[in-house]
Amino acid sequence: MTKRSRRTRKLTRAEYEDIYYSNYVGEKLGLGATSRKLDIPKTNLFRNFKKYDLPLRSNIEATQLSNRKWSDRDIEKIYQNEHINKKMTFEAISKVHGISPSRFSARCAKLGLKVRSRAEANECFWERLASEVLESHMLYFDDDVTVEEIAKEQNISTYQVYERFKHFGLESKRPRGSNLTDDDVSQIVKLNAEGQAPREIEENLGISSSTVRKVLKKLEIEPRKHEEAVNLALRRGRDKNRKSINANIKFEFFEQMTPQLAWFLGAVCSDGSIGFNYGPNKVTCSFSLASIDKDFVDKLGMLVGLSPSKSASSTSSKPIWTLRCSNKRFVNHLEGLGVHSNKSSTVTVPDTIPPELIRHFIRGYFEGDGCVSKTSKGTLRFSFSSKSEKLIRSVAEVLFEQAGIGICGKRRSLSHVSSPNCPCLTVYKRSAKDSDLVMYVISSSSLEMLEKLYCYLYQNVDEAYRMNRKFNVFKKALGSL
Incomplete structure (x- = not known):
């Protein structure tokens, strides 16, 4: 859920005052850093601090405080250690050090520190995933976990799991099409010759229509034109409610x-x-x-x-x-x-x-x-x-x-x-x-x-x-x- 739609427990005045004096004043955190630390929407903090007459810093004061907290040397050090050596993104750095991604990006730009290009960022993404993917693939082949379990643990889809295996050249137990027998292929060819569409073949054989199309393409069997396919389906009683004006043209x-x-x-x-x-x-x-x-x-x-x-x-x-x-x-x-x-x-x-x-x-x-x-x-x-x-x-x-x-x-x-x-x-x-x-x-x-x-x-x-x-x-x- 996004922050806009997230529901949070309604805090009391005493709780907001405690957050204000301990985090905003004591630790000198900004509203964004306090929001990320306590998982409270930034808008809620701003409105309730105003409501309870808790004074907020001006933009100039917030900028000066941020610049005092993070010196140029600190920014350069974080940039080199986290962004360059550990391949961390600005968003990940902000969670560790409590500085917003936009602020960190602006400070880096001011110091002439270049941000990675899209291609470099993509390469770093796969480098960070390498060890995790290799480990999950090893467990997968040892029959300890299934692809569905890996996807659930990593909060991704099964398709993404297979795509990660594919990117690193790792084999799957059941590559596409490997579960089709020679009899399945011959049945697909036969039903296609009888005028059945891939979706009808899917209903009859239990093989997905996309796999049926791939088999036909691999065998270099030309697909029927849309008009011909529609007319064949109508003549066999498919889509009886559909009134095609092209169905009976002489x-x-x-x-x-x-x-x-x-x-x-x-x-x-x-x-x-x-x-x-x-x-x-x-x-x-x-x-x-x-x-x-x-x-x-x-x-x-x-x-x-x-x-x-x-x-x-x-x-x-x-x-x-x-x-x-x-x-x-x-x-x-x-x-x-x-x-x-x-x-x-x-x-x-x-x-x-x-x-x-x-x-x-x-x-x-x-x-x-x-x-x-x-x-x-x-x-x-x-x-x-x-x-x-x-x-x-x-x-x-x-x-x-x-x-x-x-x-x-x-x-x-x-x-x-x-x-x-x-x-x-x-x-x-x-x-x-x-x-x-x-x-x-x-x-x-x-x-x-x-x-x-x-x-x-x-x-x-x-x-x-x-x-x-x-x-x-x-x-x-x-x-x-």
Whole structure:
């Protein structure tokens, strides 16, 4: 216990007066020396001497008295005999001679007597311990005492006892790993091959998990990656209460380009994002995709093995449904397919999608950032918007080449960025008020173009791979015309 928390017997006035006159006045000890001698907190002495009107020395008087009591010759003698020859620390010297460590250190500094460096102090520490460690080791090997008894006697831990033996090159009766038989090692290897973690092996064999790891490392068996280990544990029923969002990811979904994968990539390019968090020890990869349409998010989640989570929206009364995971392999797949971080203004149609599947990518993007609505004049209009001019231009070109959706009439607005002779839908540049946000938009209110877009996006597409909400709006709007 520290002095602050130590409880002492409450002394009477007569006892404090006796301490004052016999120690403080008679022996001319300071408050610190009296405190160490009688094992009474220094603060208690100071407060009670004041309380009982027992006069104390001023700082100047205490310094002069200390300097008279310990002459320069005394300090030099103590320094040479105790600190240099006997390798004693200042704290040990203070207990023997009644001078505080700080005072002794200050007097030594004043006389130019150097204190040992940290390395020298460490060496002296082991020199002082040498005889004690050798004696305890001899008793240990003669079976007179155990390591636990040595630790208790010296008021240290068993780990420190072994460390002291190790420092002096002394052997232990049971060095690490020596109690493992060949059968134990083979059992460890077998259970590890079956997918058991070191902690599970510890439960089954009674061998500590740290020893299991050392055995595997010695045999040059590579440890499993954390993600793989977690998934194996979950499949075997370990940590049933743990809900790992990475446990059921379908990585095989990314191995071959399919209409479903192209649709998923389109949705990611509109409403999704990937990022990297660079910490002091590791880089964390993250993926997220959010939408207010739960049915849409559920269908995308089914494709990749992720479950949506619900959160409140700061801009809408409707909740937001989000797919998210922090999985390096998942993010690497997306990057390999052409989706990158900070994609808002640089995203484009991935080169990995063949021409015959691009319509599925555009459908996924349209269901995220596209719109079908009626104008104030009662006409129907569709539009695509993005911060990426390159993406909108690519979509306009694909719609013209594959669906025959192009410009109808002349370009009257001055805000377009398309070339005069381009037959594709006009790309308009829109700037938000009081903001640096710039969006690029293609749109058309031609009934012919609307019907072509509807057929291009949704013809022969299963209900499981489309957003029903926008599909129904599209179909209803066309049916009402």
